[in-house]
Amino acid sequence: MAKRKVVSIPIDEDRCKGCGICVHFCPKQVLKLSKHEKCTVVNQDACIGCRLCEIRCPDLAIEVIFDNEK
Numbered sequence: 001m002a003k004r005k006v007v008s009i010p011i012d013e014d015r016c017k018g019c020g021i022c023v024h025f026c027p028k029q030v031l032k033l034s035k036h037e038k039c040t041v042v043n044q045d046a047c048i049g050c051r052l053c054e055i056r057c058p059d060l061a062i063e064v065i066f067d068n069e070k
Contacts, residue, residue: 003049004049004066004067004068005066005067006044006047006049006064006065006066006067007065007066007067008044008065009030009031009041009044009047009053009062009063009064009065010062010063010065011038011039011040011041011061011062012060012061012062013038013061015059015060015061016038016039016059016061016062017059017061018033018036018037018038018039019058019059020033020039021056021057021058022039022052022053022054022056022057022062023039023053025052025053025056026052026053027048027050027052028043028046028047028048029042029043029046030042030043030044030046030047030053031053031062039053039061039062047064049064049066051064
């Protein structure tokens, strides 16, 4: 099976409460909390598409979108 490419990781800042769960579970340190305590993408190229951030976010504020899902 071919590896799918992550094309975007949109974060709904209105929903994000800055809990840091997504940052903690990301195995490749793709995410971090900004100075405003909101999740932000810092290294999208390192994303392996595991979707742990999306699955663990209690506020459904983050999504991982692949090239075939646009």
